[in-house]
Amino acid sequence: MDCCDNKKEKKASKGFLQGLAYGLLPHAGCIALILVTVLGIAGFGSFFKAVLGNNYFMPVMIGLSFSLATVSALYHIKKNGVDLQFLTILYSTVLAVNVLLLFVIFPVVAVNTGTITGAIVTDAPPDVVTLSVAIPCPGHAPLIIDELKKVDGVISVSYRPPNYFDVSYDSLISSPDLILKADIFNEFKASIIKNRGGG
Numbered sequence: 001m002d003c004c005d006n007k008k009e010k011k012a013s014k015g016f017l018q019g020l021a022y023g024l025l026p027h028a029g030c031i032a033l034i035l036v037t038v039l040g041i042a043g044f045g046s047f048f049k050a051v052l053g054n055n056y057f058m059p060v061m062i063g064l065s066f067s068l069a070t071v072s073a074l075y076h077i078k079k080n081g082v083d084l085q086f087l088t089i090l091y092s093t094v095l096a097v098n099v100l101l102l103f104v105i106f107p108v109v110a111v112n113t114g115t116i117t118g119a120i121v122t123d124a125p126p127d128v129v130t131l132s133v134a135i136p137c138p139g140h141a142p143l144i145i146d147e148l149k150k151v152d153g154v155i156s157v158s159y160r161p162p163n164y165f166d167v168s169y170d171s172l173i174s175s176p177d178l179i180l181k182a183d184i185f186n187e188f189k190a191s192i193i194k195n196r197g198g199g
Contacts, residue, residue, distance in 0.1 A: 014086070019093020022068040023101075058136030062098055069094045106138035107161040126155045126168040129176040130194040133185070135163050140188070147184035154179065164193065 069090055076086060133144055141159045148157045148167060153174025158166045167179055176192055 016089050016093050018072050019069060019090045020097060022065050022072065022090075023094045023097025025065065025068065056136075058102075058139075065094050065098060066091075101139070102137045106141075127171045128166055128168050128196045129179060129192055130196075131165045131167060131179070131190045132193050133163050133165055133190045134188050138162065141165075144184060144188065147182050148179070151179055151182055 073087055073090060076083065080086075135141065135144060138159075138161055144165060145157045145159060148154055148165065151169075151174060153170045153172070155168040155170060157168075160166065169175075169179065176195055180190055180192070
């Protein structure tokens with residue numbers, strides 16, 4: 001193996017590692033929110049909820065990951081000249097990490113952490129309303145679920161990708177209209193898809 005092949009391998013490895021870092025770094029907030037939700041760390045959860053409570057957060061984070069990769073690419077080009085292999089690996093890795101997080105990891109984690117159960121007040125079967133919520137990615141599902149837990153009369157919440165929430169509630173205490181008045185829906189618009197019950 002000559003020294004040129006070794007340099008190419010190092011550049012490819014560097015491009016992959018940088019792409020991985022730039023793909024993951026901007027999503028650190030979503031990853032942290034999921035972790036604190038799973039671990040039940042209330043103090044940190046409120047911090048991340050405040051940060052992630054903005055509907056434009058996810059597009060900004062994706063843009064940031066590609067911006068960081070572009071800064072790195074420009075620096076690399078200035079120092080080493082145009083290296084298509086490095087650039088391809090760098091941007092492919094950033095794209096792959098974003099796709100993996102948004103369409104595989106966040107949905108799986110949100111589904112697995114997406115059910116809460118509250119107290120059942122009556123013996124009657126609960127009514128269920130299905131909401132479509134304009135969340136930018138499944139990483140925001142735990143945020144929606146946590147806010148729905150605070151609504152009086154909500155018994156359980158289940159999340160279904162990409163943006164559906166099945167909310168069981170006691171119709172003597174709550175209703176779809178009251179559920180839709182949760183503060184979180186001021187930022188993330190919600191609409192009723194299906195209402196199975198009298199509420």
